[in-house]
Amino acid sequence: MAGVIGAASGGALSVVLFVVLLRYGLRRSAIGVVRALRANPGQPYRVTVHKWAISVGAWNPGQPLRRNGQVFGDGTAVYRLVDGDLVELVWTPRDGHEQRFSGEVPKQVDVDGPAHRRRKAVVRGILAGYLALAAAGFTVGYLASSGTAAHRAGIGFGGVFLAMASVWVLVTLAAAVHGSRSALSTSRRRLGT
Known part of the structure; x- marks a missing residue:
């Protein structure tokens, strides 16, 4: 019976883990950031990035959309939408050395x-x-x-x-x-x- 419970909990846990990691990644992606900024005009959008999520960083609007167009490590990313299509990012790693990036909303992530x-x-x-x-x-x-x-x-x-x-x-x-x-x-x- 213990093996059955272990298998059932393993299957359920893998489904929950998949959903949690998918939502974690989407919140930090270009689409997730733009969606959040447009849903709350004038409000900054803040996400925390953890280095344990090795393959998930936060979108860097100053870089083209691709894997290395992200910021990685422990830190906080604060996004602001300026003039409708310009996204500004203030990336603050845990060491406190603040970095600023900006770029236009890519056409690929235009939610409309x-x-x-x-x-x-x-x-x-x-x-x-x-x-x-x-x-x-x-x-x-x-x-x-x-x-x-x-x-x-x-x-x-x-x-x-x-x-x-x-x-x-x-x-x-x-x-x-x-x-x-x-x-x-x-x-x-x-x-x-």
Whole structure:
């Protein structure tokens, strides 16, 4: 019975952890920052960044949108929207050495534009696929096991965990392939081939 409870709590914990980390990252992304600033005009938007979240920094409006367009480490990011399309960031790391960055709201994150609506549809599709795979993992685990309902549910939640791990691996591989193809096409354009 302890194994069932452990599997069930592991599956439930992985779902909760996924949602928490997704929200943590989205609050610090360019889209999350712009959405918060436009929702509360004239008000600063403050986020705290922790170095334990290794791959999640805070958006740096002074850099182009990409992975290194963020500030990392323990600190506080305070954003302000100036003149409708200019975002100012005051980044204060834990050591107190304040840094300032500014830049325009990128067209890719304009929450009113068609690109944002398309991106939102893609994200919803990914989340729906992720939830469908989690449901399939639970169903397969539940139906493939025998014993009491609690035991089968525990195995089902173990299936959820395996489905989530599978999706993570697939998404990581897809991102790596996409990044390689993008770099290859950029190199070919530069070389004129």
